[in-house]
Amino acid sequence: MPTNQPKWRRVANLGDVNPVDYGGYFIDVDETGVYPPEATWLEAPDDDAEGAARHAWLAYRVVLEPCTYTDGVLSDNPFHPELPAWFAESLDAVASCVGRDVAEIRADLCGADPCRRADAYRDIASYHGWDNFDSYPVRLTRREATRLARRK
Secondary structure, eight states: OOOOOOOEEEEEEOSOSSHHHHOEEEEEEETTSSSOOEEEEEEOOOSSHHHHHHOOEEEEEEEOOOOEEETTEEESOTTOTTSOOTTGGGHHHHHHHHTOOHHHHHHHHHSSOHHHHHHHHHHHHHHHOGGGTOSSOEEEOHHHHHHHHHOO
């Protein structure tokens, strides 16, 4: 009997080598091919008083669906490619902020490689904030963050 449940496989950690202590950026693909790749930005608590009081890791998730770029419009809507993505107008500012070429970021957003697409989304999130991609990040304990970081 076929299943529609994803079977996630970790393909990369584009974050720190010690993600539980310093933050990670995990890229997972669905081996069934039904669901698009996903990225998870793991934010470790800060050492300052506010971070120490929170004692929680935050996991922001982003679906890495490819964008389209047609007739000068960068869209994240496969059903209406004529509608620009919410971040399209700020892509020049994003590129300037992260020191990349805007055409390269656009190509990564539209390309097939989920890791390059994840890099482009990280660039946008570094400019706009991760809350603009996931307004309800999951709060994790250290044990849960460790389990997330070790997923294969």
